[in-house]
Amino acid sequence: MSIETMRIGFLPLVDAALPILARELGFAEEQGLALDLVRDVTWATVRDRLLYGHTDAAHMVAPLAIATALGHDRPATAMAVPFVLGLNGNAITFSIALGEACGLGDALGDPHAVGAALRAVAVARRDAGRRLRFGVVHRYSSHNYMLRYWLAGVGIRPDADVEIVVTSPPFAADALAAGEVDGICVGEPWNSIAVDRGVGRIALATAQIWRRGVEKVLAMRAGVADERRDATLRLIRALHAAAAHFVRPDTVEDSAAILARPAYLDAPVDAILRAITDRIRVVPGGDPVHYPDFMFQYREAANFPWRSQAAWLYAQMARWDGRGHDAAAAAVAAATFRPDLYRAALAGSGAPLPGASSKLEGALGEPIGAGSTQGRLVLGNDRFFDGRAFDPDDIPGYLAGLP
Known part of the structure; x- marks a missing residue:
C-alpha cells in the first residue's frame, strides 16, 4: 500500500x-x-x-x-x-479573587449555586462601572456558547452584565495572571495549568452545563x-x-x-x-477531584x-449573533456534519453505528439503548444543567423559550 x-x-x-x-x-x-x-x-x-x-x-x-x-x-x-x-473536556476557571468573592470551595461547584453567587458579584461590578471579563478561545467556539448558555441560565446577561473577550488557549493562564480577565473558559491542560500556577481555581466543568x-x-x-x-x-x-x-x-x-x-x-x-x-485539581495545592x-x-x-449537535450550535449562533433563525442557514449548519462519511468508513468494523443522524439533545437522564445499523449502541445522560431539551426540528420554538 x-x-x-x-x-x-x-x-x-x-x-x-x-x-x-x-x-x-x-x-x-x-x-x-x-x-x-x-x-x-x-x-x-x-x-x-x-x-x-x-x-x-x-x-x-x-x-x-x-x-x-x-x-x-x-x-x-x-x-x-x-x-x-x-x-466536553473544558472548564470555567475563576481568578483567585473572583473565586473568593463567589465563595468557591475545594470541589466543583453546583452550576446554579455558583451562578447565583457570580450574579451578585457581576451586578455589583457592573453598577460600579467595572464589568467582569471572561476569556473564551474564539467567538465561534463551544466555550463561548457553553459559557453564555450557563450565564444566561442563571440570570447573568452576557455582553451587558459581563464582558466576553477572546484569548488563545496557551495564554489563558497568563491572561488570568495579568488581571486581563476575571475568568476563562478553555480546554485542558490550560485550566489545570492556571490552578497549578496559583492564578486560578476551577468553578465548573463544562460537562456540568451540557453533559455530552x-x-x-x-x-x-x-x-x-x-x-x-x-x-x-x-x-x-x-x-x-x-x-x-x-x-x-x-x-x-x-x-x-x-x-x-x-x-x-x-x-x-x-x-x-x-x-x-x-x-x-480545583484549587492550588488541592487533591484532584474525580469527575x-x-x-x-x-x-x-x-x-x-x-x-442535531450541529443544529444546537447553530441555534446558539442565532441567539447570540443577533441574526435570528434562518431555515436555510440552519440546513447548511446541520449538513456540515457528515454522518454518511463516518458510516462509510466504519461499516463492517463492529463499531456501533447510529441508525439516525439526528436526535433530541438533552433528553436523557439515564442510559438507554438506541437504534443502530451495526453494533449495540447505548446512549447515556446528556442533560443540560437547566433541564431543557433541544429539538433540532423546532429551533424557533426552542429559541423562543430561552431566557
Missing part, C-alpha cells in the same frame, strides 16, 4: 490527542497514511491554514466549522465534519473530503482506532507522555494525565457527528 500524506492543523490541547496518537502509535500508517501535524496557537490561524490549502484537515472547535460554512466573518466555504474528536456537549471535531473543506474520499475514510478509521486505544486505562500514562512533548502540547505530564483520567466523563472520547459513539 502506498503511503498518502495528510496535513492536519491542531492547537496544543488534550483533545488533539487522537490525530497525535494516530501518528505516533502507527494507527495512521496501518491505514496507509502519513500524518503531518501542524501546530498553531489560535483557532483563526488553524482555520486559515485549512481554507488556503496549507492543511488538508484540522482539529477544530465545532462552531468554527459551521460559521465558516455559513460565511460568518469571511466568505462562505463548504465544510465537512466527518468525525468528532471529543465531547460536542467540542472538537475533524474539519475539512467539503471539496477535499469529496476529492480525497478514500483517504478521508482511512483517516476516520485511524482516528477511531486511536480513540479506542486512548480510553484504555493501561495506556493513559504513555498517552500523556506523548502529548506532553514539545512538538505537541509542551505542557506538564501530570496536568495532561489528570485530564485524561477525569481528575480535576466522571469530564472528557469523553469513545463510548456511546462519541465520535459520531450528530447533525
Whole structure:
C-alpha cells in the first residue's frame, strides 16, 4: 500500500490527542497514511491554514466549522465534519479573587449555586462601572456558547452584565495572571495549568452545563473530503482506532507522555494525565477531584457527528449573533456534519453505528439503548444543567423559550 500524506492543523490541547496518537502509535500508517501535524496557537490561524490549502484537515472547535460554512466573518466555504474528536473536556476557571468573592470551595461547584453567587458579584461590578471579563478561545467556539448558555441560565446577561473577550488557549493562564480577565473558559491542560500556577481555581466543568456537549471535531473543506474520499475514510478509521486505544486505562500514562512533548502540547505530564483520567485539581495545592466523563472520547459513539449537535450550535449562533433563525442557514449548519462519511468508513468494523443522524439533545437522564445499523449502541445522560431539551426540528420554538 502506498503511503498518502495528510496535513492536519491542531492547537496544543488534550483533545488533539487522537490525530497525535494516530501518528505516533502507527494507527495512521496501518491505514496507509502519513500524518503531518501542524501546530498553531489560535483557532483563526488553524482555520486559515485549512481554507488556503496549507492543511488538508484540522482539529477544530465545532462552531468554527459551521460559521465558516455559513460565511460568518469571511466568505462562505463548504465544510465537512466527518468525525468528532471529543465531547466536553473544558472548564470555567475563576481568578483567585473572583473565586473568593463567589465563595468557591475545594470541589466543583453546583452550576446554579455558583451562578447565583457570580450574579451578585457581576451586578455589583457592573453598577460600579467595572464589568467582569471572561476569556473564551474564539467567538465561534463551544466555550463561548457553553459559557453564555450557563450565564444566561442563571440570570447573568452576557455582553451587558459581563464582558466576553477572546484569548488563545496557551495564554489563558497568563491572561488570568495579568488581571486581563476575571475568568476563562478553555480546554485542558490550560485550566489545570492556571490552578497549578496559583492564578486560578476551577468553578465548573463544562460537562456540568451540557453533559455530552460536542467540542472538537475533524474539519475539512467539503471539496477535499469529496476529492480525497478514500483517504478521508482511512483517516476516520485511524482516528477511531486511536480513540479506542486512548480510553484504555493501561495506556493513559504513555498517552500523556506523548502529548506532553514539545512538538505537541509542551505542557506538564501530570496536568495532561489528570485530564485524561477525569481528575480535576480545583484549587492550588488541592487533591484532584474525580469527575466522571469530564472528557469523553469513545463510548456511546462519541465520535459520531450528530447533525442535531450541529443544529444546537447553530441555534446558539442565532441567539447570540443577533441574526435570528434562518431555515436555510440552519440546513447548511446541520449538513456540515457528515454522518454518511463516518458510516462509510466504519461499516463492517463492529463499531456501533447510529441508525439516525439526528436526535433530541438533552433528553436523557439515564442510559438507554438506541437504534443502530451495526453494533449495540447505548446512549447515556446528556442533560443540560437547566433541564431543557433541544429539538433540532423546532429551533424557533426552542429559541423562543430561552431566557
